Amino acid sequence: MSxxxxxxxxxxxxxxxxxxxxxxxxxxxxxxxxxxxxxLVALVGLGFLLLLGRAxxxxxxxxxxxxxxxxxxxxxxxxxxxSRGRIVDRNGLILAASVPAPSIWAIxxxxxxxxxxxxxxxxxxxxxxxxxxxxxADNPNxxxxxxxxxxxxxxxxxDLGVKGIHEVREYKRKYPEGEAAxxxxxxxxxEDRGQEGIELAFQKELAGQGGTRRVIKDxxxxxxxxxxxxxxxVEGQDIGLAVDSKVQFFAYQRIRDAVAANKAKAGSVxxxxxxxxxxxxxxxxxxxxxxDRKNLTGAQLRNRALTDTFEPGSTMKPFVAAWALETGxxxxxxxxxxxxxxxxxxxxxxxxxxxxxxxxxxxVIQKSSNVGAVRMAMTFTPRxxxxxxxxxxxxxxxxxxxxxxxxxxxxxxxxWRPIEQATMSYGYGLxxxxxxxxxxxxxxxxxxxxxxxxxxxxxxxxxxxxxSGIRVLSPKTAATVRGMLHLVTLPGGTAPKAQVLGxxxxxxxxxxxxxxxxxxxxxxxxxxxxxxxxxxxxxxIVAVMVDEPSAGKYFGGDVAAPVFSEVVQxxxxxxxxxxxxxxxxxxxxxxxxxxxxxx
Amino acid sequence: xxxxxVLLLLALLASSLYLVRVSxxxxxxxxxxxxxxxxxxxxxxDSERLKTELRSQATPLRVERTARERLAMRxxxxxxxxxxELPAAAVPASGSGGRP
Numbered sequence: 001m002s003x004x005x006x007x008x009x010x011x012x013x014x015x016x017x018x019x020x021x022x023x024x025x026x027x028x029x030x031x032x033x034x035x036x037x038x039x040l041v042a043l044v045g046l047g048f049l050l051l052l053g054r055a056x057x058x059x060x061x062x063x064x065x066x067x068x069x070x071x072x073x074x075x076x077x078x079x080x081x082x083s084r085g086r087i088v089d090r091n092g093l094i095l096a097a098s099v100p101a102p103s104i105w106a107i108x109x110x111x112x113x114x115x116x117x118x119x120x121x122x123x124x125x126x127x128x129x130x131x132x133x134x135x136x137a138d139n140p141n142x143x144x145x146x147x148x149x150x151x152x153x154x155x156x157x158x159d160l161g162v163k164g165i166h167e168v169r170e171y172k173r174k175y176p177e178g179e180a181a182x183x184x185x186x187x188x189x190x191e192d193r194g195q196e197g198i199e200l201a202f203q204k205e206l207a208g209q210g211g212t213r214r215v216i217k218d219x220x221x222x223x224x225x226x227x228x229x230x231x232x233x234v235e236g237q238d239i240g241l242a243v244d245s246k247v248q249f250f251a252y253q254r255i256r257d258a259v260a261a262n263k264a265k266a267g268s269v270x271x272x273x274x275x276x277x278x279x280x281x282x283x284x285x286x287x288x289x290x291x292d293r294k295n296l297t298g299a300q301l302r303n304r305a306l307t308d309t310f311e312p313g314s315t316m317k318p319f320v321a322a323w324a325l326e327t328g329x330x331x332x333x334x335x336x337x338x339x340x341x342x343x344x345x346x347x348x349x350x351x352x353x354x355x356x357x358x359x360x361x362x363x364v365i366q367k368s369s370n371v372g373a374v375r376m377a378m379t380f381t382p383r384x385x386x387x388x389x390x391x392x393x394x395x396x397x398x399x400x401x402x403x404x405x406x407x408x409x410x411x412x413x414x415x416w417r418p419i420e421q422a423t424m425s426y427g428y429g430l431x432x433x434x435x436x437x438x439x440x441x442x443x444x445x446x447x448x449x450x451x452x453x454x455x456x457x458x459x460x461x462x463x464x465x466x467x468s469g470i471r472v473l474s475p476k477t478a479a480t481v482r483g484m485l486h487l488v489t490l491p492g493g494t495a496p497k498a499q500v501l502g503x504x505x506x507x508x509x510x511x512x513x514x515x516x517x518x519x520x521x522x523x524x525x526x527x528x529x530x531x532x533x534x535x536x537x538x539x540x541i542v543a544v545m546v547d548e549p550s551a552g553k554y555f556g557g558d559v560a561a562p563v564f565s566e567v568v569q570x571x572x573x574x575x576x577x578x579x580x581x582x583x584x585x586x587x588x589x590x591x592x593x594x595x596x597x598x599x
Numbered sequence: 600x601x602x603x604x605v606l607l608l609l610a611l612l613a614s615s616l617y618l619v620r621v622s623x624x625x626x627x628x629x630x631x632x633x634x635x636x637x638x639x640x641x642x643x644x645d646s647e648r649l650k651t652e653l654r655s656q657a658t659p660l661r662v663e664r665t666a667r668e669r670l671a672m673r674x675x676x677x678x679x680x681x682x683x684e685l686p687a688a689a690v691p692a693s694g695s696g697g698r699p
Contacts, residue, residue: 083644093654094650094651094654097647097650097651097654098647099644099647099648099651099652100644100645100648151645151648174651174652174655176651176654176655176658177658177659178658178660180658180659180660218626218630222630222633222634223629223630223633224626224627224629224630225626225629226629245658245659246659249658249659249660249663250659253660253663501676501677501678502676502677502678503677569676570674573674573675573676573677573680578682579677579680579682583676583677583678584678
């Protein structure tokens with residue numbers, strides 16, 4: 001090859017390198033067919049389409065589902081329990097309130113801690129070490145160690161720092177007044193639902209309504225955002241009672257002592273405000289402690305003043321006398337022949353336990369003559385008498401809104417036989433609770449009107465307004481009967497032991513054989529006394545009942561009247577009522593010259 | 600034009616960082632608020648508990664027993680009470696005088 005040719009070849013080679021660009025380089029020309037690259041493009045495109053489709057599916061078509069799933073993972077629903085309302089007395093003193101009482105539980109398999117801290121734990125939980133170990137051996141995953149302990153105990157357990165011990169927040173009802181107010185206030189069960197008394201009657205108002213709250217929590221469990229709607233809890237309302245806890249306590253204490261002193265089975269006291277119709281106290285013995293209800297018996301649970309009915313006996317006579325006066329059939333001085341202390345009516349004999357001769361209407365009440373009452377009542381038509389009795393609340397359910405209130409029994413007048421009308425005039429053949437009798441006596445205390453009674457009272461409300469009720473008697477008749485009731489407590493009446501230092505009182509005692517099955521028990525009595533004070537302008541009505549006094553005395557005037565006297569004394573003093581009787585003062589205040597001050 | 604875009608980009612960055620900060624802050628504050636509210640509730644129940652405890656230490660039963668036994672007191676009777684009437688006294692509670 002010549003030098004020229006070599007040169008030319010060299011130049012050509014250089015030119016050929018330069019004249020091919022990358023894409024058209026024959027060296028790189030793919031030996032593969034073109035469809036492969038197209039397929040690849042199509043596959044990649046399809047991939048993108050799939051992604052897009054999935055995105056559409058996630059974002060648009062099934063979005064709610066994914067939103068929900070997401071929220072489940074970061075959102076939490078917090079239950080907001082409503083706290084149970086309090087029950088307070090007329091002065092705002094707490095009768096029942098919820099306090100935190102954590103329950104301690106454990107996961108035994110997680111439990112660590114040496115023997116010493118376990119022994120300490122056992123002491124704190126008020127159990128022996130052995131008992132604790134047995135309990136822990138029950139179930140490796142969950143055991144209750146103790147339900148509803150005091151906050152202090154829970155804190156001590158927390159401070160012990162034993163792993164595997166947990167607590168749940170629970171609430172427990174506290175009843176500061178204990179057994180004195182147990183029958184009125186009632187109690188709740190472990191689930192915080194009312195079971196008795198006001199706790200049951202106002203369960204709905206007291207319980208409130210729990211709420212919920214939807215939140216987002218962060219890694220550390222702190223709430224960082226509210227999401228969605230939260231339902232605020234409706235806290236339970238506080239319920240105000242008309243009961244005065246001091247009066248209530250005192251009444252309870254007195255009836256308890258009286259039951260013990262008379263070896264009786266049970267007793268009840270009802271104190272009503274004669275002007276407003278408020279129930280100031282409602283005490284029964286035997287009672288129970290509402291926070292410790294082990295070994296409870298039905299006898300302890302019964303709110304006898306409201307649920308036990310008995311034949312009201314002599315306490316009915318004033319109504320008969322009042323009606324006879326009201327209708328002008330008699331005057332207080334009309335003489336009624338009761339000798340020889342018995343009378344016979346359609347073959348049955350009605351007797352007085354102490355025979356008297358001629359008695360005026362006033363004396364019939366004062367000496368509690370059955371024959372006298374019957375002679376007055378037999379001038380009434382049955383319908384008239386039935387209307388009188390039902391207008392003062394016999395055979396009617398007291399409108400108290402309290403569980404277990406009984407109606408008593410007053411048979412329709414069409415079925416009355418004459419002897420029945422006669423026995424009803426001195427309180428046999430019909431039945432009523434002590435509360436009904438006390439309520440009926442508002443007719444005399446409230447100037448002839450039967451006023452509605454109430455157990456509750458708006459919290460923070462001022463003095464309750466003077467109640468007005470249904471007029472049964474004229475004010476004049478009511479005042480006359482009050483005068484007769486006053487005589488009952490004076491010498492010559494059946495209940496001089498009802499007298500109160502400084503206050504004039506009036507009332508009616510009652511004693512009855514207890515009914516057992518179809519007949520009357522011979523040695524079992526029930527004694528009671530219903531009265532009011534001060535007699536001219538009554539402020540309170542007090543009814544006392546003692547069931548089966550068996551220490552020798554059994555007359556209402558001997559057994560129940562002293563309780564009445566003490567309760568009236570305390571209640572009027574607490575209400576700040578000025579005495580209306582002269583009392584020999586024991587305070588001596590003399591005019592004494594003051595020592596001169598040196599300056 | 601380019602400079603304006605750069606400026607806007609910077610502004611956007613700043614605003615985004617601020618947003619991050621603000622939302623962090625708001626979460627922190629919310630958590631704090633929540634904590635404070637929980638504490639309020641806890642204190643509320645605590646005060647309720649203490650009130651109840653106070654009340655159970657001052658029941659008539661306890662007061663009466665302490666007064667009678669430890670302080671040797673007795674209940675006042677009308678015989679040892681001097682009743683005074685305020686000049687502008689409302690209707691007297693009971694009828695006739697009875698001033699001891």
